[in-house]
Amino acid sequence: MKTESYLDILKECGATLKGHFLLTSGLHSDTYVEKFKVLQYPLLTDKLCKDIAEHFRKTKPHVIVGAATGGIIISHSIGRLLSTRSIFAERENKNLVLRRGFDIKPGERVLIVDDVVTTGGSIYELMDLVTKKGGILMGIGVFIDRSGEKVNFGDSYFPLITMDIPTYKPEECPLCASNIPLTTRGRTGKK
Ligand SMILES: [Zn+2]
Helix, strand or coil, X not given: CCHHHHHHHHHHXXXXXXXEEECCCCCEEEEEECCHHHHCCHHHHHHHHHHHHHHHHHHCCCEXXXXXXXXXXXXXXXXXXXXXXXXXXXXXXXXXXXXCCCCCCCCCEEEEEEEEECCCHHHHHHHHHHHHHCCEEEEEEEEEECCCCCCXXXXXXXXXXXXXXXXXXXXXXXXXXCCCCCEECCCCCCC
């Protein structure tokens, strides 16, 4: 599948919202990607995850790890496609940790996956977690990279869709300057 058709899928699902958004990273943007508009369709999600799974199949991972919430769905889909374990990290006192009996054993080959990368914060945390557990990082596969090439995850990084979307610091935001109302998206318990 080509990037244009991936972007078409996002548009058709209504996942690409236009307006003035406060992102989880604290930055502002005129575009918000509501990945759950896509993830609500399991078969479509599997179709997209298949391209990530096939990219990493040769690395023979033992376990796929994502971060709650969207990363759980992507990790499961890829785990199913590659016949591996699928686990997820979640926030406890602001840190991403493994709970629920999940573990990564020393020497296990690990594939990190995530839904949308903006600043890459969650991925860097997951990389740290895998390293501390003694896991061997085989790669990083993400659904959408909207970081504007600001992240550096090394050679084994594979974003399925790369979107060039400007983000602004609040004090430099042209939408704020135009007094366009700010919408908070992507934060637990808020809309
Ligand atoms: Zn703004």
